[in-house]
Amino acid sequence: MSKKTIVIAGAGLSGLTLGTALALRGWDVQILERSAELREIGAGLYTWENGLRVLEAIGVYDEACKQVEFITQLDMIDENQELIHSTPFSNGNRFCIIPRKDVHSALVRAAQKAGVQLETSARAVCVDPSGSISLENGKTIKADLVIGADGVYSNVRNALNIEHTVEKMNNGALRAMIPRIETDKKGLAMEHWSGYRRIGISPSTAEYMYVYLTASSDDEEGLSDPMNKDAWLASFPHLESVINRITQTRLDFYFYYIYLKSWSKGRVALLGDAAHGMEPNLGQGAGVSITSALELAKQLDKFDIATALKSWETVMRPTVEQTQLWSRIYGAAAAQWPKELLGVRSEVIRKTLGSEQVDLMMSTAARHITGSVFEIGENVTAKQPKYTWIP
Template structure:
């Protein structure tokens, strides 16, 4: 298979737009088909760690995004009741020095908007109201054809399935299989700081408690606070995987937590409730002229805040290999490099659920105490775990 000159992408999420931009900058003709009637992202925050920021920097977006970011000073894990710190690891300037790029908090809509504008400028064609149903490979013409619900078709040298956890492209490639409900739900919300009745520290903070955890951090230069409240639930009754949440239920679930949490929640006027889903490692990420990227191939629990970061890394690596190798070699190398990394981060995210939710009662608390002791006496051990994630640089050979 030769090199590609025209690519069609299913899904204009963060992963789809990133790969569209990276390819368009290499002179590839790109069409993105998005099911939504208008472009946008959910009203929630995103932690963008240095490994992802190195890619956004290479794509020329750092300067514009910096004006929209908030720079947290510490990554913290605190006790749900006492507020005691189990972990306090420097971010801010120290993260930039250690990892070669800053650690930021961004509003998802801001990142998405900047990406979409850059794509438009780079000549990416975006087709809205374009619901992807599948694809057809034409081996004689060396083409793949993306199929839309309304009968529309787009032919290209390569199809990238960046259509999220319920990917239709993945479904055709690997068969129909529902994502696994991970036994947890997440309430998400964004609160203007002017509505707050409590002072929140400028950290990326995880509050760990039995069967639940709570994450809070600032957005948009400190004008908003984002929260994610996670609770273990044995089943998810609703058909939908995202619905409006009940603020009163959220308040009750975290009522006796540390005042920084319970008072923060009191300021929330609305919230969305998400079922957290995952997938087992896929047997392959590509077939013929079709390849998967982001949540379409490696959805994960958000407990390392790395799902979007992995989609961003995928995008850069895929575009890089496509510019250097024949199509079949590029797809092979892409999977060889990305699958072990994404799978490792998936596993780390899952392991954090046990830590944040104090699984095992007293034992769970002891694990957090051990983390606290390690942070004091052998901080390099803790740091080296994060180095693997944040120090990684896909933009370097």
């Protein structure tokens, strides 16, 4: 019996995860990367229990996390330096920040070891639902399954003509890795709030801390490039040591939410940000994407392609939509709170996050375990729950 074939557009975290997982299951896998080299842009990667389980499942955990310091507590702190909320972590509920280049390079090596064919300077421009993908260089490749893991601006998604919405948010962020010093606390991650600006500070490795600074996109001083340190020191004078250690940042001026009525059409499916981009407020954009990638691999291992695509979306969509929803709520509290009510914001958030039900809803993604049991058969479409699609 010949191997099933898959072509994946995009050698980011989700594309590499899916490619490696399917290669380990006997598929013939080809990953196309539009850039001239395989690399990951960014600083640190918030990685919760769901993401760590994915890395374990495809055999990259040890390499990706070999230098990582695990977080034992995450604190939210307001402008008065008072605690808003604290989240503890444990062996069964892990959380860490992995340098993005470390996890990406580990995934590349795992993919190559599993036999995945990786091709660079291969930009996808068009797909056909029958199972073919066309490249900018004129080449067309046919496969049993085609995946668009090509990000927020996905060419694959646009070519499929699936009904969707791309919503640009008035929020952005600066991100950086900074050297650690002796006074930095071990195991403690913090997010400081001041007005509509936030600074997150987390241990990553023995050498580096991960820092992000978020602000409204119309906050020109907050989201300047190069970074305006004076502007941030004015909002967070008590974080002078951290701010002064920032030397190089990555700026994302806007974030996007992506909503699709369906994640697949024929023998083509969309994965990661191409299917369900979101603001990074819950630190689950990448985590949900790689979890979804492994979920798809497991469903394809059980069922024929058409049934697997339906069951995959049935299992994953509730987790994705819940995470998008709570990311929006969190972002609204941070950046859209009425100015005249900023004085009561901390107390309102403190009480809200103290609710066990809210905590469960916000941690839906972190608690997702791939390979969920779901009765799949001829009536799989009828069994799908009704989703709220935001047009």
